[in-house]
Amino acid sequence: MQFLSSINEQISEVLGPMGLIIIVGVVGLMLVVATVIMMLRQPEDPLAKLKRASTIGPGDDGKTKLRQAGGNQQLEKFAKFLEPEDVAELSAKQLMLRQAGYQGRDAVRVFYFAQMALGILGLIAGVIYVNFLGGGEGLTTQKTMMYTVGPGGIGYFLPKYWVTRRVEARKEEITRGFPDALDMMLVCVEAGQSLDQCIVRVSNELRASYKALADEFEVVAYEMKAGKDKITVLNDMGERCGVQDVSSFVTVLVQSAAFGTSISDALRVYAAEMRDKRVMRAEEAANKLPTKMTLATMMLTVPPLLIILVGPSVHGITELGNMSGPGGQ
Template identity: 75%
Template sequence: MFGSINTAIGNVMGPFGLIIVLGALGLILVMATVVMMMNQPEDPLERIKRERLAPRAGTTDFQTTLRQKEGNAQLQKFATFLEPSDTKELSQKQLELRQAGYQSRDAVRIFYFAQMALGLIGLLIGVIYTNVIVEVAMTTQKTIMWTLGPGAIGYWLPKYWVTRRVTMRKEEIESGFPDALDMMLVCVEAGQSLDQSIVRIARELKASYPALADEFEVVAHEMKAGKDKINVLQDMGTRCGVQDVSSFVTVLVQSAAFGTSISDALRVYASEMRDKRVMKAEEAANKLPTKMTLATMMFTVPPLLVILVGPSVMGISKMSDMGGPGG
């Protein structure tokens, strides 16, 4: 019976018909499981908590509305599947997403959900392409490549995006940190406290360096909430992942531990950061001639050879057509 079914499917859908049918059935079962999990009854404790936090009739509470977003509740149902079971791996992924600028508590779940969704969509596109769009018969290797390739690309696309965001954000923080130190030094020497200067910097840098301004804003909010200042600064160094910020945190911690003036420490460190930025600019300028050498050879030497050798080649070709010098 199974042989006849396989033969019938192969006659209709080709040699990979059984694989396509099994893949479609698996996709349908996955979607049915997701729908069943989304429609499962609400936990009584969660319902009581939601009702207690719900705003009273006739009042609007924006913060409560943000806490009770349906997206968070839906993702909470899939927390077992959308979060790593290992605590260390979960913390590492949260740190990576925070370094990319995603501070939401559901960032890890959204990341893994995006990987799963884009992988399934890519796999579906690959199946449709190899079995519906392409009319020419392909080899087994090409069929597997064009079927699984889009799924693999969709699965790795969120990872590539997060890695690229982390790199860009670190570069932005590193480029704007000397200006932030200069502004902090001016604010401290003007009589403001460290907390007030951080709030001012977060407001002033919002237009030019939004990533660095967001980090200082997080520091300001945590200090206002009563968190220990040293822990707040160390958390900032960990979130940014930039060596200059970590060194700055170390300078402030040592200044507070030894009782030295914060303005003196900031003045010395800000001067070092300015010198470091100048040296990086000079290094980039010194690398430019080496990088331009290949481009100069590619776009200058061939036209020069055509101009110099072209007339000689034309003369030789004409002489050969005339039968040589003795012709």
């Protein structure tokens, strides 16, 4: 025990009171780096290599495909660490990233890798700030731990916050642009174009104004060209957008295709409904504006008004009290 106490005292003299924690953190980071290097240097599975080579045809650009496969392979080695084991949780995370606009197959792995990397970088920044830049001088142990671990926690939750904001912004953009997209689809269908052609045309026309909605229509067009079932493609679009108006529109198209009714009639009725809904949404925002402005008006108007009305009276009473005091007599 005396030997351990002497070692602890020597460490405290050299690195300060948090010296032992610094040494443990450095050793942990070294173990993490060593584990990552060992996993990167693992030999490739021969069966996976043969499968990857078989997907490259004789007329394809082999170098490009090998580079793409190599990039995915780096994340494939960390799949057990960068993907949740639960299938339901994995599907929910994939849906959330798709709603945020990240359609890649490695989006989930990149998300968890960003969380891990930013968390480690934040933890390293906190340790450097507290122990080497003098930020921990005069702080209690609780505040020292908070300043050390806090940046790591912020870095860990930053990707989730970013994706959540992206989902909300993208849903808002799709909601604002959907009535215009329906009007354009109605014009294209009444001009004699098929549903596939009008989706492609609407996607090209909307890209300048509503990029998120144009991307969704482009995905639908590519999936239809690939031969995927039209009803499945539309249902996937409704789930991927996460907007109630789009889901209702998909239901209308599916029912129109199932019962054999005219798509132009369904689009005309639903487009008129969406225009009315947009007007009601604007009226709702306008009706909320006076309520939101009430608090700001009170904060900016009432205090100056009170000062103007009550200030002279208070000043007069103060002067009268000074005159009637012992000094005034």
